[in-house]
Amino acid sequence: MDRTYLPVLLLLGFVALNAVLIVALSSLVIRRRPSPVKDSPYESGIPPLGDARERFSIKFYMVAMLFIIFDIETVFLIPWGVYYRQLSCAVPMVNNVCPAGNVSFFGLGEMLVFMAILVVGFVYVWKKGALQWD
Amino acid sequence: MPYDLGIPGQLTLALAPDLVLLGGAMALMLVAAWGPESAARQRTVGIGALVLCVAVLAMVIAVAIRQPSAANGVIAVDGFRWAADALFLLAAIIAIALSIDYNPREGILAGEAHVLTLFATGGMMLMAAARDLMVLFLGIELMSIAVYAMVGLNRRSPRAAEGSLKYFLLGAFATAFLLYGIALVYGATGSTNLAEIGERIAALGLSRSPMLLVGIALLLVGFGFKLAAAPFHMWAPDVYEGAPTPISGFMAAGVKAAAFAAFLRVWLEAFPGVYTEWHKAVWWLAATTMVVGNIIALQQKNLKRMLAYSSIGHTGFILVALAAGTPQAATAFLFYLFAYTLATMGAFAVIIAVGQSGGSGDRIEDFHGLWHSNPGLAVAMMVFMLALLGFPVFGGMGFFAKWYVLQAALQAPAPQTRLAIILVITSTISAGYYVWVVMVMFMKQRATDALRIPPMPAMTRWVVTASVALILFFGVYPEPLVRLARASTAVGIAPVDGGPASTAALQGQ
Numbered sequence: 001m002d003r004t005y006l007p008v009l010l011l012l013g014f015v016a017l018n019a020v021l022i023v024a025l026s027s028l029v030i031r032r033r034p035s036p037v038k039d040s041p042y043e044s045g046i047p048p049l050g051d052a053r054e055r056f057s058i059k060f061y062m063v064a065m066l067f068i069i070f071d072i073e074t075v076f077l078i079p080w081g082v083y084y085r086q087l088s089c090a091v092p093m094v095n096n097v098c099p100a101g102n103v104s105f106f107g108l109g110e111m112l113v114f115m116a117i118l119v120v121g122f123v124y125v126w127k128k129g130a131l132q133w134d
Numbered sequence: 135m136p137y138d139l140g141i142p143g144q145l146t147l148a149l150a151p152d153l154v155l156l157g158g159a160m161a162l163m164l165v166a167a168w169g170p171e172s173a174a175r176q177r178t179v180g181i182g183a184l185v186l187c188v189a190v191l192a193m194v195i196a197v198a199i200r201q202p203s204a205a206n207g208v209i210a211v212d213g214f215r216w217a218a219d220a221l222f223l224l225a226a227i228i229a230i231a232l233s234i235d236y237n238p239r240e241g242i243l244a245g246e247a248h249v250l251t252l253f254a255t256g257g258m259m260l261m262a263a264a265r266d267l268m269v270l271f272l273g274i275e276l277m278s279i280a281v282y283a284m285v286g287l288n289r290r291s292p293r294a295a296e297g298s299l300k301y302f303l304l305g306a307f308a309t310a311f312l313l314y315g316i317a318l319v320y321g322a323t324g325s326t327n328l329a330e331i332g333e334r335i336a337a338l339g340l341s342r343s344p345m346l347l348v349g350i351a352l353l354l355v356g357f358g359f360k361l362a363a364a365p366f367h368m369w370a371p372d373v374y375e376g377a378p379t380p381i382s383g384f385m386a387a388g389v390k391a392a393a394f395a396a397f398l399r400v401w402l403e404a405f406p407g408v409y410t411e412w413h414k415a416v417w418w419l420a421a422t423t424m425v426v427g428n429i430i431a432l433q434q435k436n437l438k439r440m441l442a443y444s445s446i447g448h449t450g451f452i453l454v455a456l457a458a459g460t461p462q463a464a465t466a467f468l469f470y471l472f473a474y475t476l477a478t479m480g481a482f483a484v485i486i487a488v489g490q491s492g493g494s495g496d497r498i499e500d501f502h503g504l505w506h507s508n509p510g511l512a513v514a515m516m517v518f519m520l521a522l523l524g525f526p527v528f529g530g531m532g533f534f535a536k537w538y539v540l541q542a543a544l545q546a547p548a549p550q551t552r553l554a555i556i557l558v559i560t561s562t563i564s565a566g567y568y569v570w571v572v573m574v575m576f577m578k579q580r581a582t583d584a585l586r587i588p589p590m591p592a593m594t595r596w597v598v599t600a601s602v603a604l605i606l607f608f609g610v611y612p613e614p615l616v617r618l619a620r621a622s623t624a625v626g627i628a629p630v631d632g633g634p635a636s637t638a639a640l641q642g643q
Contacts, residue, residue: 106142120160127167 139207166245179245297376312356318349424450503580530609
């Protein structure tokens with residue numbers, strides 16, 4: 001048996017035990033005095049106004065979808081930014097400095113291509129009128 | 135002059151046809167969005183997409199003639215890839231040509247339909263090129279997401295919505311299987327590169343590793359779904375019935391061919407060392423698929439559903455070639471897919487020509503007495519049905535396609551005799567529904583209230599005529615195509631030579 005994972009197992013057991021203990025203790029020791037306010041799902045929030053399962057305008061979904069697509073570009077931009085110096089060096093870096101005469105435009109070019117593809121998508125969305133609310 | 139895939143510029147060159155196609159598709163996407171949807175704009179985008187496909191096809195042929203090569207990398211540069219690319223582009227050209235006429239008739243005015251076809255084709259080309267499981271995954275997703283949307287193009291049709299949603303949900307599920315399989319294979323071998331996986335399985339003696347075998351099994355489920363192989367075929371009839379007819383044809387031909395091309399490369403390049411293990415699974419997959427597809431097809435009253443089950447049956451036939459796992463099988467596989475693509479897409483083209491707006495024309499009654507009203511269409515449909523059946527001479531190259539698969543199965547170092555027997559028996563069963571269509575066209579009377587079939591639009595006419603001509607021509611004279619297929623697989627997927635034969639040698643050590 002691989003002993004490396006033993007601490008993880010112990011931790012899992014401890015967490016489960018802890019959760020059971022807290023819930024069990026609080027239900028044993030507690031004095032019950034229910035009131036309508038205490039029974040509402042959010043004790044300190046706005047009172048609920050009917051069912052949440054109603055029809056939403058499709059525009060909300062459109063906006064959410066576009067947000068996800070254009071938000072994800074940031075996820076790709078950050079590692080690129082962190083790694084940019086290495087990407088613009090045609091040979092391995094020496095002491096975190098690119099040897100003279102080896103600067104390449106690979107990193108910049110890759111990101112420009114990525115951005116160009118995104119812009120095409122953006123222009124498409126714009127032309128289709130998906131960015132207009134009405 | 136081999137490409138060095140480690141250099142970005144050379145990698146770009148090796149991917150040039152795929153990149154040109156995808157770049158052109160993006161430009162056409164903007165053309166489609168530049169004004170309100172209209173039949174004219176739809177047509178402009180469609181013609182543009184056709185021109186682009188033909189240009190890329192010419193490019194692929196020009197590259198293939200130069201026979202470039204590359205050392206091991208993320209992308210394969212070999213004849214198999216170019217042959218598969220040509221096949222996908224052929225399917226795309228037919229689908230777009232049919233859509234240009236079909237879409238306005240059904241009220242689908244979005245030019246994006248053609249753009250999605252192009253994106254899907256780009257994904258397929260990437261799948262055929264992938265020599266790395268991650269690139270393969272990228273290709274599969276690029277293809278699948280475009281196809282999910284293509285199935286639901288007809289927004290007014292509840293059946294299209296049903297098909298699209300079903301395909302999307304089950305497809306996402308299958309993708310999860312595939313990805314988990316990739317993760318486990320990577321976990322067992324420490325590489326996503328197909329050639330490296332193959333080497334490490336042999337070098338580290340992993341043929342009994344449970345992690346690797348579970349990974350291969352999950353990959354098989356993922357591929358089985360994309361191929362519509364039984365028991366992962368449940369979605370196919372609903373999706374083919376709901377999708378716009380040209381797209382049904384595109385899925386039956388192109389998507390299936392792409393999944394097969396990737397399947398063949400992964401299995402023969404990465405997993406020859408565990409041939410004895412996966413062979414059993416593929417054997418059962420092939421046998422079940424042939425039996426299920428061909429028997430359920432007998433029951434169908436709707437021609438699109440019947441062709442869906444027929445395409446499931448054909449998946450089984452092609453899997454027989456794969457179970458043999460030899461270079462000869464890869465040759466038979468390419469020839470089969472070419473014949474099958476032409477016959478299936480031709481049959482869908484005839485359904486389009488017979489149908490009226492509103493999506494009719496796919497019931498078997500619509501074909502009653504077609505010979506008496508439209509003899510040309512009836513003869514064309516007869517050729518397609520007989521080609522799918524594998525009938526000699528009148529079925530053209532369909533006969534040779536099955537012949538080569540049988541030959542490959544029987545002449546393999548480990549002959550697939552029982553699979554070959556099942557293939558012949560199920561082919562005979564399939565006559566029950568293919569010949570039935572021919573029978574009702576020629577021997578039944580046309581219903582008196584049957585709507586008159588409008589004259590065929592130009593594009594559809596071209597597709598039907600060219601498909602019939604090619605099927606019959608290569609049925610009489612298959613040599614050039616066979617030589618081409620053989621040349622493509624001889625240079626490409628080289629480790630196929632290390633298929634079952636060398637596996638036996640490995641195990642003997």
